[in-house]
Amino acid sequence: MALAPITGILRKRLIFDISAGLGLGLACSYAYWYGVHIPSVRKRDAFYAKLAQEKSQ
Amino acid sequence: MSLIAGFDARFPNQNQTKHCWQNYVDYFKCIKARGEDFPPCKQFFRAYHSLCPNDYISKWDTQREEGNFPVNLNP
Amino acid sequence: MCFLSNLIWLSSNLCSNDAAQPWQFGFQDGGSPSYEGIVELHDDIMFYLILILVGVAWMLMSTIRKFNWNHNQIVHKYLNHGTVLELIWTISPALVLIAIAFPSFKLLYLLDEVIDPVMTVKAIGNQWYWSYEYSDYLDQEGQSIEFDSYLVPESDLEIGDLRLLEVDNRVVVPVDTHIRFIVTARDVIHSFAVPSLGVKLDCIPGRLNQFSLVINREGVFYGQCSELCGVLHGFMPVVIEAVSLEQYLAWLSDQIPPYLTKEGYTPCIYLCITHLPSVC
Structure with missing residues (x-):
């Protein structure tokens, strides 16, 4: 009974790992961008908008 | 008409040492050549006062009075 | 514990942050x-x-x-x-x-880029204090505004003052004004730093370094000398106080004697000409 050649274990592992690593990395980066950076920018802009409004009064 | 030393394209970067020095020298050359009341000379006066630390100005003034100033200010 | 509590308080902006806070994790609040x-x-x-x-x-x-x-x-x-x-x-x-x-x-x-500043302030580092000069205006004898700025020692602090950050004479500047700073030193290398304004520039004896600054909001901004300069290197802070234009002019006129530009403009008129040329 012949078995099919068992090749490409390492290659498949590598493809999986690199994609998973970079994919998870991208996900975390975007989570940081939209979860930390954008709210912080919004808060800062709101502060200066309020300041400009107070100044114009 | 700028009331202080504005942007000078000869000195665009961070190091403004020569900017201060050049304005000081140019003012005294200017008044030697044209007299103290010549209005464009006043721009150099304002510029060097704005840029140069007062220590530098008094040191150079002393040098000029003693005849030790390293530049020939004659036109 | 301190770290965690500051992480929570400072990130939720329940207190503002223009000077370093103990156990601070993130940036100070910005002003420029x-x-x-x-x-x-x-x-x-x-x-x-x-x-x-x-x-x-x-x-x-x-x-x-x-x-x-x-x-x-x-x-x-x-x-x-x-x-x-x-x-x-x-x-x-x-x-x-x-x-x-x-x-x-x-x-x-x-x-x-430093294009078109309205005023120039000079900061000169000494061992171990700062000297400031506002030479855009001179009085009758040709003297400009200059003063030294020393750290307030711990014994002289009032309640609410910041230890190692308060000074006797602050650098008073108007808000929303494009200021050119020229920094240098008289003895050894110092460094003029105010983190909440994004400012840090080395002060090298014999060299005049410039940077430009616009402060967007009124407030008091603290910083410290950032280049080792001797025993009291940690004890020569920088304090910049940004005030409204009217308060700045009032402060200027408090610096006796009457300061005028070469043409005889008072600082008030001079700043009016530069800020609002259509009005003056």
Whole structure:
């Protein structure tokens, strides 16, 4: 009974790992961008908008 | 008409040492050549006062009075 | 404990932050466009940093878990090349670096520009205090406004003052005004730094360094000398107080005697001419 050649274990592992690593990395980066950076920018802009409004009064 | 030393394209970067020095020298050359009341000379006066630390100005003034100033200010 | 509580209080903005806080984790609150640019660049780079951190951590964890002796007993002793893989792991970091370089150089050159300031303030570092000169206006004898700024010793602090940060004479400047700072030193190298305004520039004896500053909001901004200059290097802080234009002019007239520009303009008229030429 012949078995099919068992090749490409390492290659498949590598493809999986690199994609998973970079994919998870991208996900975390975007989570940081939209979860930390954008709210912080919004808060800062709101502060200066309020300041400009107070100044114009 | 700028009331202080504005942007000078000869000195665009961070190091403004020569900017201060050049304005000081140019003012005294200017008044030697044209007299103290010549209005464009006043721009150099304002510029060097704005840029140069007062220590530098008094040191150079002393040098000029003693005849030790390293530049020939004659036109 | 202090670290955690400051992490929570400061990130929820329940208290504002123009000076260093004990156990502080993030940035101070900003007050100038330079600061905003720096934080923007920081966030840009942090995006790629997190990408690389998580990617590499994943690879490391995967290698440790799936390729240890108990899990995998195949040794690839004839594996010599992997051209595709090598291309990938050379080119993608290069691309990341290029992506980081664009905003970085843009900010670098933007910060360097000093075009059309309205006033000039000189800061001179001494051992161990700062001297400030406002020489745009001179009095009858040709004297300009100059004063020294010493640290307030702990014994003289009032309640609410910041230890090692308060000074006797602050640098008073008007808000929303484009100011050119010229910094130098009289003895050894110092460094003029105010983090909440995105300012840090070395003060080198014999050299005049310039940077430009616009302060967007009124307030008091603290910083410290940032270049080792002797025993009291940690004891010569910088305090910049940004006030409204009217308060600045009032402060100017408090600096006796009456200061005038060469034409005889009072600082009030002089600033009016430069700020609002259509009005004056």
